[in-house]
Amino acid sequence: MGERITVENVGKVYGSGSRALDDVSLEIDPGVVLVLLGPSGSGKTTLLRSLAGIERISEGRLSIGSTVVADGRVHVPPERRDLSMVFQDYALWPHLTARDNVAFALKRRGLPAAERQVKALAMLDRVGLGRLGGRYPSELSGGEQQRVALARALVADTGLVLCDEPLSNLDADLRERMRIEISSLVRQAEATTVYITHDQAEAFALADRVGVLERGRLVQFGTPEEIYAAPASPFVARFTGLAGELAVRVRVRPAGGGLLEVEAATRSAVRPVAARPGAELTDGDDALLCIRPTAVRLSATDADDHHLVGTVADVAFRGRGYEHAVVLDEGTQISGIFSDVRIERGRSVGLRLEAPGCLVFSGSAAGMVPTAAADPPGPLAPPVAERPKLLSAS
Numbered sequence: 001m002g003e004r005i006t007v008e009n010v011g012k013v014y015g016s017g018s019r020a021l022d023d024v025s026l027e028i029d030p031g032v033v034l035v036l037l038g039p040s041g042s043g044k045t046t047l048l049r050s051l052a053g054i055e056r057i058s059e060g061r062l063s064i065g066s067t068v069v070a071d072g073r074v075h076v077p078p079e080r081r082d083l084s085m086v087f088q089d090y091a092l093w094p095h096l097t098a099r100d101n102v103a104f105a106l107k108r109r110g111l112p113a114a115e116r117q118v119k120a121l122a123m124l125d126r127v128g129l130g131r132l133g134g135r136y137p138s139e140l141s142g143g144e145q146q147r148v149a150l151a152r153a154l155v156a157d158t159g160l161v162l163c164d165e166p167l168s169n170l171d172a173d174l175r176e177r178m179r180i181e182i183s184s185l186v187r188q189a190e191a192t193t194v195y196i197t198h199d200q201a202e203a204f205a206l207a208d209r210v211g212v213l214e215r216g217r218l219v220q221f222g223t224p225e226e227i228y229a230a231p232a233s234p235f236v237a238r239f240t241g242l243a244g245e246l247a248v249r250v251r252v253r254p255a256g257g258g259l260l261e262v263e264a265a266t267r268s269a270v271r272p273v274a275a276r277p278g279a280e281l282t283d284g285d286d287a288l289l290c291i292r293p294t295a296v297r298l299s300a301t302d303a304d305d306h307h308l309v310g311t312v313a314d315v316a317f318r319g320r321g322y323e324h325a326v327v328l329d330e331g332t333q334i335s336g337i338f339s340d341v342r343i344e345r346g347r348s349v350g351l352r353l354e355a356p357g358c359l360v361f362s363g364s365a366a367g368m369v370p371t372a373a374a375d376p377p378g379p380l381a382p383p384v385a386e387r388p389k390l391l392s393a394s
C-alpha cells in the first residue's frame with residue numbers, strides 16, 4: 001500500500017555551488033502516480049534522488065508517510081526508506097538470473113529463500129517473463145531487462161516506487177507498450193509512484209498528477225487536464241505542446257465569460273481572437289498568444305469564420321488524417337493542424353482559432369525566445385499526444 005509523500009520547501013545546492021532545487025513543495029496522496037516533467041537540467045533527478053536518500057537536501061523537509069526522512073538534522077539512508085527504484089539503465093545484477101535479481105529485493109524482508117523464489121517467479125509472470133526467469137540480463141532484450149527491473153521494484157511491495165526515465169532507452173513502439181504496463185502494474189500494486197520524464201506525451205498519458213519543473217522550481221502542479229487547459233506560464237505552455245505563438249494586443253475586456261479579445265500584430269490576422277487570460281491583462285496591453293494544436297481548424301480562405309490567413313507549408317499523412325503546417329505572411333509558422341482532408345503545399349488557407357486552446361500571457365513577442373536546453377518537444381513541436389498513431393504502429 002502506498003505512502004503519502006510530503007515535500008516541504010526543499011532546496012538542493014550541489015558542492016559546486018549550482019542550485020538544482022529551489023523551494024519545492026508538494027504533497028502526494030497514497031497510491032497516486034506523480035510525474036515530474038521538465039527539460040534536461042531542471043532538477044527532476046535531483047528531486048527523485050533526494051526522495052530516495054541518495055542525495056542530501058540542503059533545505060526543507062521530506063516525509064514518507066508520517067516519517068520525516070530528511071530535514072536539517074535527519075537523513076534516513078536509502079535502505080531504510082521503504083522504497084524501490086527503476087532506472088533508465090535498468091541497473092540489474094549481471095551475475096544473477098532474472099529470477100534471482102527479483103528475489104534479491106525480498107532479502108531484506110527476511111523471507112525464507114524458497115518463498116522468495118516463489119514470489120519472484122509470480123512477479124515475473126505478471127510482467128510477462130515467467131518463462132525467462134533463468135536467463136541472465138545479458139541474455140535479455142532492453143524491454144525484457146526493464147520488465148525485470150520493474151518486477152524487482154514491485155515485488156517488495158514498498159510504500160513508494162521511484163522511476164527515473166525508465167523508458168528512454170527503449171524504441172518508440174515498445175515504450176508505449178511498457179508505459180501501459182507500468183501504468184497498470186503500479187496501480188494494481190496501489191504504490192505511490194514518482195516517475196520522471198522529459199516527454200510531455202508520456203507524462204500526460206501516465207500521470208494522476210503532473211509537477212512541472214523549470215530550473216529547480218516547481219512552476220505548476222495539477223492534473224494533466226488542468227495543465228493542458230490552463231498552463232501557468234508560456235514556459236509550461238510550450239513544454240506541453242503549442243502549434244504556435246503570436247504577438248498580440250489586448251483589445252477589450254468583455255464583462256463575464258472569462259475570455260479576452262486580442263488582436264494579432266500580424267498582417268495575416270483578419271479578425272480578433274477570443275482567448276483565455278493566463279495573467280492579469282488590461283485593454284491595450286502587449287501580450288503573447290499561445291495556441292494549442294487542438295485549437296486550430298483549417299477552413300477555406302473565403303469562409304468568414306477564420307482569424308488568420310496563410311499558406312500551407314507542409315502536409316503529412318498521419319493515418320488518422322493529415323497534419324498541416326501553415327506559414328503566415330510575415331513568416332510565423334503554425335503547425336500540428338489536423339484535418340480530414342489533404343490541402344496541398346502552397347495553397348492559401350484560413351485558420352479558425354477556438355478560445356479554449358488560445359492562452360494569452362502578459363509580455364510581448366520578446367518573450368518568445370525558446371527556452372534554453374529544452375529537450376524535445378521543442379517550443380513549436382506539436383505534442384506527440386496530438387499526433388495520431390500510424391496505422392502500422394497500433
Ligand code: ADP
Pocket residue numbers: 014015016018019020038039040041042043044045046047
Ligand atoms: P534533470 O534530471 O531534470 O535533467 P538534474 O537533477 O540531473 O536535472 O540536474 C539539475 C541541475 O543540477 C543541473 O544544473 C545539473 O547540472 C546539476 N547537477 C546534477 N547533479 C549534480 C552533481 N552531482 N554535482 C553538481 N551539479 C549537479
Ligand code: MG
Pocket residue numbers: 044045046
Ligand atoms: Mg535526469
